[in-house]
Amino acid sequence: MIGVSHYLILSGILFSIGFIGVLRRKNLLMLFFATEVMLNAVNIAFTAIGKYYNDLGGQMFAFFVIAVAASEVAVGLGLLIVLFKKHGSLDLDTIAEMKG
Amino acid sequence: MESLVYIALFAPFVGSLFAGLFFARSPKNIVVGIVNSSLLFISFLASISLAIHVFSHGAVKVTMMEWIGVGDLLIPFGFIVDEVSVSMMVVVTTVSTVVHIYSNGYMDHDKGFNRFFSYLSAFVFSMMILVMSDNFLGLFIGWEGVGVCSWLLIGFWYHKPDVSPEVNPAISPSYAANEAFIMNRIADLGMLVGIFLIYWNVGSLQYDVVFPALKEYAGTVTIYLIGITLFIGAMGKSAQFPLHTWLTDAMEGPTPVSALIHAATMVTAGVFLVIRANPIYDMIPEVSFFIAALGTFVAFGAASMALVNRDLKRIIAYSTLSQLGYMFAAAGLGAYWVALFHLAAHAFFKALLFLGAGNVMHAMHDELDLFKMGGLKKVMRGTYLYMGIASIALAGLPFFAGFYSKDAIIETAFNEGAYIIWATLVLTAGMTAFYSFRQVFLTFHGEERYKEAGLHPHDMYTYVLIAMSPLAILAISAGWFQEEFHNFIIKLLPDYVMSEHTHHLAIYLGALVVVVALVGIGIAYLKYARTGKKAFKQDAKVESGFFYKLLINQYYVPHFYRFAIIEPYKKLSDIAWEIDKRVVDAIVDAIARVIYKSGDASRGMQNGNLSSYLNLMGAGAVVLVLISAIISLIG
Numbered sequence: 001m002i003g004v005s006h007y008l009i010l011s012g013i014l015f016s017i018g019f020i021g022v023l024r025r026k027n028l029l030m031l032f033f034a035t036e037v038m039l040n041a042v043n044i045a046f047t048a049i050g051k052y053y054n055d056l057g058g059q060m061f062a063f064f065v066i067a068v069a070a071s072e073v074a075v076g077l078g079l080l081i082v083l084f085k086k087h088g089s090l091d092l093d094t095i096a097e098m099k100g
Numbered sequence: 101m102e103s104l105v106y107i108a109l110f111a112p113f114v115g116s117l118f119a120g121l122f123f124a125r126s127p128k129n130i131v132v133g134i135v136n137s138s139l140l141f142i143s144f145l146a147s148i149s150l151a152i153h154v155f156s157h158g159a160v161k162v163t164m165m166e167w168i169g170v171g172d173l174l175i176p177f178g179f180i181v182d183e184v185s186v187s188m189m190v191v192v193t194t195v196s197t198v199v200h201i202y203s204n205g206y207m208d209h210d211k212g213f214n215r216f217f218s219y220l221s222a223f224v225f226s227m228m229i230l231v232m233s234d235n236f237l238g239l240f241i242g243w244e245g246v247g248v249c250s251w252l253l254i255g256f257w258y259h260k261p262d263v264s265p266e267v268n269p270a271i272s273p274s275y276a277a278n279e280a281f282i283m284n285r286i287a288d289l290g291m292l293v294g295i296f297l298i299y300w301n302v303g304s305l306q307y308d309v310v311f312p313a314l315k316e317y318a319g320t321v322t323i324y325l326i327g328i329t330l331f332i333g334a335m336g337k338s339a340q341f342p343l344h345t346w347l348t349d350a351m352e353g354p355t356p357v358s359a360l361i362h363a364a365t366m367v368t369a370g371v372f373l374v375i376r377a378n379p380i381y382d383m384i385p386e387v388s389f390f391i392a393a394l395g396t397f398v399a400f401g402a403a404s405m406a407l408v409n410r411d412l413k414r415i416i417a418y419s420t421l422s423q424l425g426y427m428f429a430a431a432g433l434g435a436y437w438v439a440l441f442h443l444a445a446h447a448f449f450k451a452l453l454f455l456g457a458g459n460v461m462h463a464m465h466d467e468l469d470l471f472k473m474g475g476l477k478k479v480m481r482g483t484y485l486y487m488g489i490a491s492i493a494l495a496g497l498p499f500f501a502g503f504y505s506k507d508a509i510i511e512t513a514f515n516e517g518a519y520i521i522w523a524t525l526v527l528t529a530g531m532t533a534f535y536s537f538r539q540v541f542l543t544f545h546g547e548e549r550y551k552e553a554g555l556h557p558h559d560m561y562t563y564v565l566i567a568m569s570p571l572a573i574l575a576i577s578a579g580w581f582q583e584e585f586h587n588f589i590i591k592l593l594p595d596y597v598m599s600e601h602t603h604h605l606a607i608y609l610g611a612l613v614v615v616v617a618l619v620g621i622g623i624a625y626l627k628y629a630r631t632g633k634k635a636f637k638q639d640a641k642v643e644s645g646f647f648y649k650l651l652i653n654q655y656y657v658p659h660f661y662r663f664a665i666i667e668p669y670k671k672l673s674d675i676a677w678e679i680d681k682r683v684v685d686a687i688v689d690a691i692a693r694v695i696y697k698s699g700d701a702s703r704g705m706q707n708g709n710l711s712s713y714l715n716l717m718g719a720g721a722v723v724l725v726l727i728s729a730i731i732s733l734i735g
Contacts, residue, residue: 023718026711096708 007048014041028080028090032073039069101153101160105179108146108189109232112196112224115139120218128213133204136217140200140224144193151186155588159183161234168237175305180234183592184440187585188231188372191444192365195451196224198571199360202455205564206356206462212256216354219256223249227365231372235305236295239373243337244288246366251281253361254353269658270349277353280346287336287343291373294329297322311379318383327384330377331391338370338424341398345658347421351413355458358413363420363454364447371427371443375436378593382434392432392513396521396528399425401655403531407538408651412457412468415539419494420450422532426509429521435512435596437589441582442505449493449501449575453536455568456487460543463557464550470539471638475548475631479557482565484544486572491540493575495533495617498610504579507610514609515602529613533620541629546636 014037021034043062050058080090087095115136123132153160159182167177181189200220207213226245233239255277262272270276299305301322302313317323334340339347350362361367374381374391381388402421409415423446430439463480464473477484493500496507506529513522550557559565598606628636642648653659705716 019718023715028710031710031714092709092711096710 004048004052007044011041011045011048014038014044017041026092028083028092031092032076032080036069036073039065101150102162104146104150104153105160105162105181105232106164108143108150108193109179109225109228111139111143111146112136112221112228116218116221116225119214119221123214124218126214128211130204132214132217133200136221137197137200137204140193140197140221143224143228144190144197147186147189147193150181151190154181154183154186158591163234172303173299175235175237177238178234178306179232179238180307181232183589184372184375185231187440187444187589189228191447192224192227192231194570194574195364195447196220196227196360198567199356199451199455201567202359202458202564203354203356205561206458207354208561210354216253216256219249219252220356220360223253223361223366227369230369234307236298236307236310237305239376240288240291240295243291243333243369246361246369247281247284247288247337250284250350250357250361250366251277253357254280254350256354256357257352265658265662269654270352273352276346276349276351280350283343283346284336287333290329290331290336291333294326294333297326297329301326307376311377314380314383323380324384324387327377327380327387330373330380331387334370334373335394336370337373338367338428339421340370340394340424340428341401342657344398344402344421345654345661348414348417348654351411351417355413355454355461358417359451359454359458362417363450367420367424368427368443368447371424371431371439374428374431375440375593378431378436381431382594388432388434389518390432392429392518392521395425395428395430395432396513396524397425398422399429399528400524400531403528403535405651405654406535407531408648410470412460412470412473412539412543413454414468415470415535416450416453416457419453419532419536422528423450423494426506426525426528429525430509430512433512433516433518433521434594435509436593437586437596438505438508438512440589440593441585442509444585445493445501445505445575445578448571448578449490452486452568452571452575453490453494455571456483456490459483459560459564460487460557462560464555467550467553467555470542471549472553473543473550474546474636475544476550476557477544478548480544480559482559486565486568487540487544489572489575491536494536495621496529496613497533497617498614499576499579501575501578503610503614504582507613508582510613511598511602511606511609512596514605515598526613526616530616530620533617534624537621537624538628541624542636545629545631547631 018034018036018038018041021037022031025031025034043065046058046062046065048058050056050060050062083095084090089095118135118139119132123129150160159180161178161180163176163178165177166174168175200217203216203220207216210216223246226242226249228242230239230242230246233242255274258274258277260272260274262275265271270279295305298310298314301317302310304310304313314323314326336343347362347367351358353362381391399422402418402425406415406418406422409418423442427439427442427446430436430442459480460473460476460483461468463476463483467473489500493502496502510522510525510529513519513525602609630636643652650656705712
């Protein structure tokens with residue numbers, strides 16, 4: 001029987017994958033993917049817990065996150081295209097400009 | 101009547117603001133002089149009308165506003181115009197009106213003309229608050245106000261550099277100003293303690309509440325403490341020993357300032373305080389007698405220092421000290437009205453003397469050494485006349501102002517049976533006559549020593565000489581109104597009448613004083629006034645004598661202060677400075693250095709690479725999660 005703990009474990013694994021992606025990836029586009037993975041890991045946890053407690057709030061929150069993520073991606077991708085046009089690359093090491 | 105009180109009080113203040121706000125940075129503007137003098141004259145007229153009103157209808161009491169109201173403490177900003185304060189008001193406004201007009205001529209060529217008038221009027225305003233206040237706190241405000249104005253005016257020529265004390269005992273105007281201010285601070289602390297004691301015991305500072313309430317404290321330690329601490333304040337302001345050294349150094353200020361502040365008005369504030377607080381001093385005869393003894397001591401000591409001094413203004417300053425001593429002697433012996441009478445008479449002739457000295461300075465291009473003057477009477481007739489009148493009044497020759505008031509003080513001492521005080525005061529009267537005429541003779545008679553310096557002295561502007569005439573008239577005639585003044589003032593102050601025995605002897609006592617004074621004048625004439633072969637010459641043998649050295653060095657009191665107080669204080673300050681540098685500054689610097697160094701070290705984090713930022717952020721998030729997990733496990 002698949003219980004709430006399985007969902008939470010899946011969510012934890014996905015979140016860790018996304019987190020490691022954020023830490024290790026140098027390509028901005030890949031960073032975006034990684035953050036999407038983290039967001040969706042959280043969505044899984046929300047819906048699973050919402051179902052577990054018979055509370056629609058969890059699922060509602062998941063929808064909110066999806067909406068916010070979609071708009072974030074729309075804005076983010078636009079910025080990415082501008083960045084790419086400016087630098088010809090999306091590699092973080094090459095586009096770093098501020099030096100302390 | 102209320103509006104007259106406000107006019108008398110605020111007219112000088114308006115003048116001060118007018119000069120200070122609108123003309124502070126502009127060049128000399130004669131409008132300032134005229135407006136301020138007129139405002140002072142208005143204040144004078146208001147004071148005279150108030151005096152007439154008080155004479156026929158009694159005291160005027162006004163409360164302008166509630167000033168401090170905290171808990172049980174309630175201090176209104178109130179004024180009382182009674183017999184004592186109205187006498188002071190008339191004296192203050194008379195002298196200051198003359199001094200204001202005089203300053204138009206004296207400060208003619210000074211760059212700080214407008215500034216000078218602003219300060220001078222502010223001083224008169226403070227002095228009016230001092231004498232008119234109906235409570236001790238208002239008196240204290242005025243007390244401090246005159247202190248500040250005195251500081252501003254002594255240091256008026258603050259740009260003059262410091263010189264060694266051998267060249268000029270006052271070192272520089274700014275030094276003298278600070279000396280005066282700091283000496284007064286010491287005394288004001290005493291006075292403040294006295295005011296606190298009054299409030300602590302009585303719960304009010306209003307004169308009409310305090311004095312009846314303090315009657316219950318007769319014979320207790322409290323009343324002695326109050327009397328002593330208030331008198332310490334009076335000692336500072338009136339420059340009594342041991343806080344007297346500032347007054348002669350205060351002569352560094354412009355001469356109109358010396359005339360107004362350091363002769364006629366401010367320095368008499370101490371005497372005024374003792375007169376005002378007479379119900380307190382009546383209850384503590386021992387302290388009162390000490391005041392009288394100290395006053396006599398100062399009268400004698402200051403007169404002796406004036407005997408040898410060569411500086412025109414310093415001699416008059418010593419004379420002021422000496423006359424203040426007389427006033428304290430009278431007040432200490434219980435003859436408060438005599439003290440107030442001498443205060444008023446002294447204000448007129450001493451201001452006149454100072455203004456005359458100012459004319460001489462003006463003519464001699466700021467030369468003050470008497471030995472470089474002489475024979476000036478030919479070129480400065482008006483000033484000669486004025487200074488002659490003032491010196492006769494000061495010496496106490498019959499029918500001049502000083503004769504009546506000083507004679508009354510000496511008679512009081514005799515009447516009280518204080519024969520030592522009496523004898524000292526009589527002797528001092530002779531010395532007073534000697535030094536004041538020594539000064540007149542050295543300045544105006546004898547050989548024309550000024551010619552060696554190539555000077556061409558000329559008398560002051562005519563309008564200035566005319567403006568001085570009211571003081572001259574009062575210096576002659578103030579004493580004629582002794583009976584009227586007596587009847588007027590004893591409505592408020594306790595009366596003091598001579599016993600029958602003294603009354604019989606009064607004529608002989610008066611004659612004795614006059615004879616002593618005449619002897620003093622005679623000696624001065626023989627020694628200093630003659631020309632030709634018998635003309636005055638400096639005598640090196642006299643000047644190396646012990647007493648001459650003692651007197652010219654002011655009994656070495658300033659030296660003592662310099663070596664016993666100022667020098668150790670400087671050393672202590674140096675040590676404190678080292679401690680400050682090595683401990684306090686070091687700690688502050690260390691804190692700054694830690695922050696600076698840590699910033700420097702962590703600067704490398706800011707490398708502009710988003711990936712490394714994210715790594716750091718992730719690490720931070722993990723650490724936070726771990727910490728909260730650990731806390732929740734423990735908790």
